[in-house]
Amino acid sequence: MLEVKNIHAAYGDAITLHGVSFDVQPSEILCLLGRNGAGKTTTLKTVMGILPVTSGSVTLEGEEMSSLPPHEIPRRGIGYIPQGRRLFPELTVNQNIEIGLMTRGMGKDTKEWVLELFPRLRERLKQTAGTLSGGEQQMLATARALCLRPKVLLLDEPTEGLQPSMIALIRDVILKMKNEGFAIVLVEQKVDAVLQVADRVVFIENGRSVDRATAADLKRDPQMLTQYLGV
């Protein structure tokens, strides 16, 4: 489905990615693991076209993404839940959802579908996004991305700063999306949570994908976790 091959990318002159490769298939959860500053967020930004790919390729169902104008990439079916939520803070919950729906021209039925996943948001449609609680903001960021009915969902630390019950809720939604056939790329710090949901793991270090393993293998032998994360 989504295939990332040996991508390089830079912030201005500072080359930050030196070769990241992974792929993810429908109904699969792929996790990117790595220390702070390893380049996980940068990898997702590069897939989204926020940073240009300087070499390597990103293909979705065989179509090259890196040569498209950046705003066309989400329209091809990649939903993005950025680190820190990045809602439009002065727009209402409803307007944030409208922006998501606009991306791929989705309609009322899609809106109903996401509001059923997150009933809390339905009660707060008129509230300004910036005034939501942290958990509600994460729900909205997730809802906004699901409004694309994406083929691939990119999630960057969706549980950052959330209480356990909220983490469980987000995890349930992720698993539900997997069962609905989405291909999911998850960046997450909490190793336990990762091992619960992930199918495969790719380790990122200093802007490179350095190793990979299945979640089942990591549960049996956590040596890689020690090596790349120091846990």
Add this chain to the structure above:
Amino acid sequence: MEFGPHLMLASLEGAVIASVLVLTSMGLSIVFGVMRVVNVAHGEFYMLGAVLAWYVTSLLGGHPAVGFVAALVAAPLLVGAIAASADRVILKHLKYDPDRTIVATIGLLYIIQQTTLMTFGPDARPVAPPFNHRLALPWFEFGDSGFAMYWPWGLSTTSYKLFVIAAAAVVLIALWLLITRTKIGLIMRATQQDSETAQAFGIPVGRVYSMVFGLGAALAALGAVLVVPIQQAHYLMGADPLLLSFIVVIIGGLGSLPGTVVAALLIGMSDGIISVFFSPTLAKIIATFLVAMVLVWRPQGLFGRSVP
């Protein structure tokens, strides 16, 4: 004239100035708000609107209203298109870097000004108002003989001036509806709040910027078309509106549209009133002093949010 009628006359003059200033300042404010670009060439888009209005009316001939209506449509569209192209050709390539866009728009200022001089010459050009009836205004007083209405000598305005006030109000309401009620407005606001995320949701940020830059320039041009039957078109006329728009945007709070409206009314009205009672120079001095006060006591502007 007695004080009351005199004040009313001055307020009417002020309202006309304020109406044009509201449009010009909104253009500057929207561009800054959405793109974070300080457009130093904004006054030249105003000037270009005025000169093009003269050019269009001089081409058409016939009843002044025909030329005026044509100018009202054509000048903002042309100026908007020129500004949108300038965005594509210049600002986009500077990646909207705040410092470099200031320098670039200073360059744009001189290019537009000198091109206009070379094309249309240095003369001031009048445009005939589409209609211009003199309207005497009544004044009311409670005197010894009770309530009385009379027509003070000299207390009058013109139908055209009232039209300018009404037209500015209509444009302002239309702009408000565009921003708050339409899909385009929603896209503009999303881009303003987080352009990177907007792009990650399929918004063509570059095109939004071109449109906004064009819209900002078109608003200045529209204000100029309204003003040109009162004040002649001239290649150097962009300096005052630029200064006043900056004053308004600083007092109102950078990027705050309600603040811009209130500040434009405040500055425009006081400019008109002080000019009538004292002198235009004093009006500018007071406006500049007001800016200094705002910058010292409330740097984020009257309606701006303070930077945390």
